Amino acid sequence: SCPFSKCFQSLWKCSKEVCLVRQDLIQHINSGDYGWKADNYSQFWGMTVEEGFKKRLGTFPPSHSLLNMREAPGKSLPEEKFPAFFAATYAWPDWIHDPLDQRNCGASWAFSTASVAADRIAIHSEGQITDNLSAQNLISCDTRNQHGCNGGSIDGAWRYLKTHGVVSYACYPSFWNDHLGPSGENHCYVSSEYGKNYTNGPCPNALEESNRLYRCAPHYRVPSKEADIMKEIMDKGPVQAIMKVYEDFFLYKEGIYRHSQRAGSKWKTHSVKLLG
Structure with missing residues (x-):
């Protein structure tokens, strides 16, 4: 039996690559006691596991400097002090931004940071500033040791946000460069000078007038204890997390995910926004 076949010059040849969507794995998870359910997603049809890892994730493992960063000081709360349920989307309903589709662009480093x-x-300004930020601005312009849709580091993204700043999503939408063809795909279409609050030219999206730059204070690390992360989210809003993704995560539908052994031991890192 051929796990994966490809068409080479009108001939089908067997390939050792494993498909990202495997019906046997979906059935195994759904009939087992894993605590979560799997589903079959058509956008992953025809993709290999390697392609899924390469195109759908895109955050480098945390660097030594990130792992050794001093944790932000704060008072811990005992677990019984927390509500049974908390979600940032309920606490700040108009200020939390929906996730954007990163498509087949391995740049979760930019999407999660911008979000x-x-x-x-929005939370810090008490709703004075609610613009979504441009992940594309990071992908196209933050190129120092970053690799756009082929991966990047979150600490680099936060540094760029602090020094250069990014425009709004409306000003520089995701995949805006795509219509320009291969020559324009990796080009940065906003330029800014250190300390300036606006870009040097108009928005790439001509329908948006505001070319304002948004900056962040230096990033910091939240302690790894669950209670500390919970307190941080309740007090200050969503946090960013780096997670290991195994191939079965691409099949996740609902429940509390844990890795099923049958899915193999290969993993890559991904970054996400934690809401509650």
Whole structure:
């Protein structure tokens, strides 16, 4: 039996690559006692596991400097002090931004950073500033040791937000460069100078007038204890997390995810926004 076949010059050839969507794995998870359910997603049809890892994730493992960063000081709360349920979307309903589709662009480093930053700015400004921020601005312009849709680091993204700032999503929408063809895909279409609050030119999206730049204070690390993360989210809003993704995570539908052994031991890192 051939796990995966590809068409080479009108001939089908067997390939050792494993498909991202495997019906046997979906059935195994759904009939087992894993605490979560799997589903079959058509957008992953025809993709190999390697392609899923490469195109759908895109955050480098945390660097030594990130792992050794001093944790933000704060008073811990005993677990019984927390409500049974808390979600940032309920606490700040108009200020939390929906996730954007990163498509087949391995740049979760940019999407998760922009989304957490936008939420934090809205909460901190008490709703004065509610613009979603441009992940594309990071992907196209934050190129120092970053690799756009081929992955990047979250600490680099936060540094860029602090020094350069980014425009709103409306000003520089995701995948705006795509219509320009291969020559324009990796080009940065906003330029800014250190300390300036506006870009040097108009928005790439001509329908948006505001070319304002949004910046963040230096990033910090939240202690790894669950109670400390919970307190941080309740007090200040969503946080960013790096997680290991195994191939079965691409099948996740609902429940509390845990890795099923049958899915193999290969994993890559991904970054996400934690809401509650």
